[in-house]
Amino acid sequence: MTLGTLLYPRLPRGAARRLIAERSDLDLAELEALAALQHPDAEPSATGGHPADISKLREVQSAVRAAAVAAGYPKPLGGAIQNFDRPCGSLLYELMGIVPADAAEEGVWSFLTLVMVPEIGPWRFPAQAEERLIGRPRNVLRRTWWRAWALGPNLESAPAGCEALGEDESVQIMERPSLGGNRRTARALQSALWRAEANGLQVPRSELMRQLARRTRAVKSHIQFDVLSDEALDELLDRVTAQCLEAIAT
Amino acid sequence: MKLPVVPFLTPPHEAISHGDWLLTTAGGDVALAKEVPHWDYQTTLELAAPVSVDRQAVTDACQLERTSGLAVVVMARSNHTNVERVAARLDLPMNDAFDLAVQIRLDGAELGGRLTLETLLVVTEPKPQSHLAPQRPGSIIWRRSTWTDLEGSGTQFPTDTMDFMTAGLDPNAGWQLKIDLSDPDARFMSATRLTLNSAHPSVVRMLGGVRDDGTEQLLRTLNWDITRQMVQVAIASDDVCQMDMDPDGTSVAAVLRNLLSRIWPTESTIVLRRWLEHDPGRIEVRLQHFSRLLK
Numbered sequence: 049m050t051l052g053t054l055l056y057p058r059l060p061r062g063a064a065r066r067l068i069a070e071r072s073d074l075d076l077a078e079l080e081a082l083a084a085l086q087h088p089d090a091e092p093s094a095t096g097g098h099p100a101d102i103s104k105l106r107e108v109q110s111a112v113r114a115a116a117v118a119a120g121y122p123k124p125l126g127g128a129i130q131n132f133d134r135p136c137g138s139l140l141y142e143l144m145g146i147v148p149a150d151a152a153e154e155g156v157w158s159f160l161t162l163v164m165v166p167e168i169g170p171w172r173f174p175a176q177a178e179e180r181l182i183g184r185p186r187n188v189l190r191r192t193w194w195r196a197w198a199l200g201p202n203l204e205s206a207p208a209g210c211e212a213l214g215e216d217e218s219v220q221i222m223e224r225p226s227l228g229g230n231r232r233t234a235r236a237l238q239s240a241l242w243r244a245e246a247n248g249l250q251v252p253r254s255e256l257m258r259q260l261a262r263r264t265r266a267v268k269s270h271i272q273f274d275v276l277s278d279e280a281l282d283e284l285l286d287r288v289t290a291q292c293l294e295a296i297a298t
Numbered sequence: 299m300k301l302p303v304v305p306f307l308t309p310p311h312e313a314i315s316h317g318d319w320l321l322t323t324a325g326g327d328v329a330l331a332k333e334v335p336h337w338d339y340q341t342t343l344e345l346a347a348p349v350s351v352d353r354q355a356v357t358d359a360c361q362l363e364r365t366s367g368l369a370v371v372v373m374a375r376s377n378h379t380n381v382e383r384v385a386a387r388l389d390l391p392m393n394d395a396f397d398l399a400v401q402i403r404l405d406g407a408e409l410g411g412r413l414t415l416e417t418l419l420v421v422t423e424p425k426p427q428s429h430l431a432p433q434r435p436g437s438i439i440w441r442r443s444t445w446t447d448l449e450g451s452g453t454q455f456p457t458d459t460m461d462f463m464t465a466g467l468d469p470n471a472g473w474q475l476k477i478d479l480s481d482p483d484a485r486f487m488s489a490t491r492l493t494l495n496s497a498h499p500s501v502v503r504m505l506g507g508v509r510d511d512g513t514e515q516l517l518r519t520l521n522w523d524i525t526r527q528m529v530q531v532a533i534a535s536d537d538v539c540q541m542d543m544d545p546d547g548t549s550v551a552a553v554l555r556n557l558l559s560r561i562w563p564t565e566s567t568i569v570l571r572r573w574l575e576h577d578p579g580r581i582e583v584r585l586q587h588f589s590r591l592l593k
Contacts, residue, residue, distance in 0.1 A: 053339060053407070057488065091487035094454040096338035096406075099491065147407040149339045152379040229380035269302040271436040272371055272420045274384045280435060 053097030054104065054145040057090035058155025059163060064182050067162045072176065076122045079167040083109065087163045093150065100145075109164045111139050112189070116168055125172065132172060134203035134212060137192030141201050148197060157183025157190040165189075185223075195222060198234040210242040216254045217241065220261040226268055227261060232281075233273050237264060240285035244293070251296045259292035260285075306360070306432040308439045309419070313355035316417055316442050317348040324507030330446055334413075337448040340459075343404040343413075351419065354394045360421070360439055361431040365392065367423030374404055376448075378411025385415065389422065409448055416443040455524075456487050459496035459505065472501050473520060475527050482537040482551035489550040492524060514593075522589040525557070529585060532558050533574050539567035561588045 059067075071079060085105045092099040100108075119125060119132035150156055161169045161181055169188045173180040180188045195218050196203055206212045213221075221237055222228040241257055249256065267288060273281055319330040322344035330345060337343075349370055357364045367389065374385040385402040400417070419440035421432045432439060463469040478489040494501050504513045532538045532554035543559040544552050555567075561584060562570060573580045586592070 086484075086488075088483060088485065091485045092456075093338070094456040094487055095458070096340055098458050098460070099488075147339050148379045148381055149376075149407055149410040152376075152410060225380040226382070229375070230382040270304040270306075270438050271434055272373075272418055272438050273436060274373070275369055275371060275387065275420050275422050276436050284434075284436075 054100040055092035055097045056100050056156045057092050057159045059090045059159040063089040064158040076167045090159050112165050133192050137196040137203050140193045141196035154183040157187040198228050207242050210245045217257040220257045236281050240289050244289050263288050307430050309356040309359040313352045314440050315350045319345050319347045333447045339406045341406045346401045349398045349400050352395045361428040363425035366425045369420050369422045371418045371420050373416045375414045376409045381408040412445050412447050414445045457492045459494045461497040462495040477531050483549045486550045486553040522591040525589045526585050533570050
């Protein structure tokens with residue numbers, strides 16, 4: 049299943065903050081033991097779809113945990129964060145059957161992160177910053193789902209000779225709503241980066257992405273990308289890429 | 299609103315006119331208000347607006363050849379999901395002036411929060427006559443935006459829809475109410491759900507917003523039946539009957555207890571149980587009155 053109309057329980061911010069405060073001293077095994085599929089303060093949207101049943105919640109819980117184990121859980125991730133983020137985003141996107149409107153709800157991701165898989169957030173982000181645990185846009189799971197929506201669904205695939213997008217590169221697109229909120233633009237940017245990489249880059253790719261995102265946003269303020277054919281859009285972004293490379297080189 | 303400064307000539311405002319957006323409802327078209335109540339992810343918004351473009355005035359002002367390609371594009375953006383997408387694109391014919399009826403349909407799955415509709419006049423195939431003219435395809439030479447807030451703030455009864463036949467339920471039934479009292483402390487919104495038969499013609503008419511005697515009676519019947527089922531469950535439950543009324547309670551037991559107190563403010567649950575056992579008609583008569591079953 050890709051997109052459906054399943055509604056997930058929403059954990060209010062107050063309850064989420066209480067859980068974070070109560071559990072701040074627990075280790076991963078203790079947090080794992082506290083996992084649950086329901087919470088007395090959580091409820092799905094009253095209307096707009098069908099509430100995800102317990103078996104669906106369990107399926108999502110198991111899948112996130114399997115992705116974490118495949119990435120080395122409970123050992124620290126170190127620099128290999130994409131070993132978890134990319135497969136996690138793709139599987140959440142494929143499995144949850146949640147619509148983007150519900151996937152933009154803070155409470156949904158607070159519930160998943162703090163109730164269903166409470167050990168995953170502190171493992172992926174050991175500093176346990178609240179913004180990674182509460183379901184806001186930088187939440188440990190929410191950000192991966194939205195990356196899969198905008199750039200995927202398979203976040204691990206890349207053309208021959210190219211690497212899938214890294215953390216910094218994804219952030220450059222996703223944290224600019226005018227780029228990350230428009231799927232066609234986001235994917236065109238990703239492809240432009242890969243074309244530049246395939247042609248041989250003399251500069252770090254993440255630096256190029258930083259420049260490319262900034263300049264593309266400026267161009268988008270007066271050029272409507274969605275009226276351009278795919279070829280014309282690629283041509284435009286290749287031109288912007290060339291300007292970026294020139295600017296980095298000087 | 300912040301308007302970007304563009305590196306090319308733009309037309310005067312009088313060269314383009316944009317009427318107000320109208321929202322299509324079952325009762326006819328109404329002006330799009332600053333709030334669309336009762337919206338949810340399964341709602342499809344249908345909107346229309348008249349747009350007139352004076353091609354000659356636009357191309358003259360922008361120093362473009364008159365045969366340059368122009369299009370009116372409507373972008374829809376949600377500040378809840380950050381999703382942006384094309385809602386409509388209409389390529390302008392070569393007439394000097396042209397009136398367009400822009401119609402859009404917006405599926406709710408990617409929306410929510412504040413919906414911004416931005417109408418753009420875009421040069422799709424520029425034929426510039428000077429360096430000041432728009433040179434690039436896609437150049438935005440005019441824009442106008444409006445917004446509305448989706449989702450009312452009021453509490454809604456937990457409701458979904460389902461084709462009863464495909465779910466193995468009686469296809470002639472209209473709805474099913476489920477109240478799970480196995481955990482009396484669970485939140486009402488989680489423990490209760492009303493499912494409407496999306497394949498029943500009468501329900502389809504009601505969901506489509508049709509307002510006539512038939513759908514109004516159906517709504518009253520639905521309200522009466524839901525209230526009645528909740529009351530039956532409440533009176534039969536020891537957990538509910540042993541509770542005191544708590545106006546702020548949100549658990550399933552508390553909401554059911556409060557319902558009993560609203561319908562029978564002066565009677566104890568002991569009395570209600572006795573009536574249900576020995577004089578159930580008394581319960582039914584009061585329920586018909588309370589839920590305004592008849593007009």
